Amino acid sequence: MPLSEAEELEKNDAPREDDAENVLSVKGITVGFGSKIILQNLDLDVKRGEVLGFVGGSGTGKSVLMRAILGLTPKRAGSISVFGHDLSSASEKQRKTIERRWGVLFQQGALFSALSVKQNIQVPMREHLKLSPRLMDELATLKLELVGLPQDAADKLPSELSGGMVKRASLARALALDPDLVFLDEPTSGLDPIGAAAFDSLIAKLSSTLGLTVYMVTHDLDSLHSICDRIAVLGQKRVLAIGTLDDMMKNDDPWIKSYFRGERAMRRA
Ligand SMILES: Nc1ncnc2c1ncn2[C@@H]1O[C@H](COP(=O)(O)OP(=O)(O)OP(=O)(O)O)[C@@H](O)[C@H]1O
Numbered sequence: 001m002p003l004s005e006a007e008e009l010e011k012n013d014a015p016r017e018d019d020a021e022n023v024l025s026v027k028g029i030t031v032g033f034g035s036k037i038i039l040q041n042l043d044l045d046v047k048r049g050e051v052l053g054f055v056g057g058s059g060t061g062k063s064v065l066m067r068a069i070l071g072l073t074p075k076r077a078g079s080i081s082v083f084g085h086d087l088s089s090a091s092e093k094q095r096k097t098i099e100r101r102w103g104v105l106f107q108q109g110a111l112f113s114a115l116s117v118k119q120n121i122q123v124p125m126r127e128h129l130k131l132s133p134r135l136m137d138e139l140a141t142l143k144l145e146l147v148g149l150p151q152d153a154a155d156k157l158p159s160e161l162s163g164g165m166v167k168r169a170s171l172a173r174a175l176a177l178d179p180d181l182v183f184l185d186e187p188t189s190g191l192d193p194i195g196a197a198a199f200d201s202l203i204a205k206l207s208s209t210l211g212l213t214v215y216m217v218t219h220d221l222d223s224l225h226s227i228c229d230r231i232a233v234l235g236q237k238r239v240l241a242i243g244t245l246d247d248m249m250k251n252d253d254p255w256i257k258s259y260f261r262g263e264r265a266m267r268r269a
Helices: 005-012 062-069 092-099 117-128 133-146 163-174 193-210 221-227 245-250 254-261 263-268
Strands: 022-033 036-047 051-056 077-082 102-105 181-185 213-217 230-235 238-243
Touching (some): 022 062, 036 062, 036 238, 062 077, 062 181, 102 163, 163 181, 163 193, 193 221, 230 245, 230 254, 238 245, 238 254, 245 254
Parallel strands (some): 051 213, 051 230, 102 181
Antiparallel strands (some): 022 036, 022 077, 230 238
16 A cells, blocks of 8 residues: 555654754755855754744845745755755655645745635645645635634735735635644734734734744844744854843844844834
8 A cells, every 4th residue: 555645754754853842953054146155054943833033134044044944945055854854855755745734924925916815825735735626715714714814805816905914815825734834934024013913913823722833034023022932043144043032132242232132122112
């Protein structure tokens, strides 16, 4: 009898012991474009069930790192393990199984403009699952509810939605396959403070009720304060520091100090 995809994964690439704690483990990765090195020998662990906020100056490589983890940008060295499985040695089939367990919300939402919200949510279902149209409609309805969108949003085009609704629709698409891990690239950018706070609460609620692990690139100090269990700071081509907000407040690196204890941070206090 042929092995299921999950059995295939187990058989060929047994999870390492630290899988129990780390959903994602990046070891010594280097990424560059031409002669420009963006990330060098970078290490990062993301723990199961945590909300990790990722910050860093503009252009330090936060999006590049996320894209490298997702396999969209090639790395020159190092290894990336997700759910205990090394992505470089995974077969295509194993990779697909791993991809089914993560969801991604790209910057600006990245919804397909010619597809309705419902069809956008169903894109990952079409790619990874074989379901009847009726079941896919039922699932899309559930996802809309989960992210707090009204059912009449289902047949709208992205251009007919407000910025906050686009973010929610993108989140619904990221959650389409009931992932264990979600990557969010600046989910609250472009939202007004009330919309951003509502989106933060939604992420916190989903993380606690669904046990989701959240990897969130953000510039939003409010998000860092309100929902992140840990914060990682990218700088000098690596993770400069990782820890709780308290740890960041005590850190004396000049960039970290000005970010967390500078004028902007003090204004929000
Ligand atoms: N495909 C590419 N080819 C060449 N250079 C690239 C490419 N993608 C990104 N870069 C460069 O890599 C660097 C890091 O970019 P990245 O978008 O990851 O920064 P970021 O930390 O996400 O910035 P921001 O906070 O402004 O979004 C930048 O100098 C960018 O120009």
